[in-house]
Amino acid sequence: MLKTYAAKLEERQIEALRELSRKTKIPQAELLRQAVDLLIAKWKADQERLEFLKRVDEDLEEDREAMERLARL
Numbered sequence: 070m071l072k073t074y075a076a077k078l079e080e081r082q083i084e085a086l087r088e089l090s091r092k093t094k095i096p097q098a099e100l101l102r103q104a105v106d107l108l109i110a111k112w113k114a115d116q117e118r119l120e121f122l123k124r125v126d127e128d129l130e131e132d133r134e135a136m137e138r139l140a141r142l
Contacts, residue, residue, distance in 0.1 A: 086100060086101070
């Protein structure tokens, strides 16, 4: 279900959107929906990447602590 959403864009963004729409024959509203979907997908991927890096850091810290304990034996 599509809903109306108003947002302010910079003039350069509006001009670029109009040109892209004209060249691709894709309505501006559809281009905006695609752009929002891409932004959401990028954000989710970034969050997954950050979570992965956090787990790697935690694992490395555990390994470092284990190596220190072994070195004291």
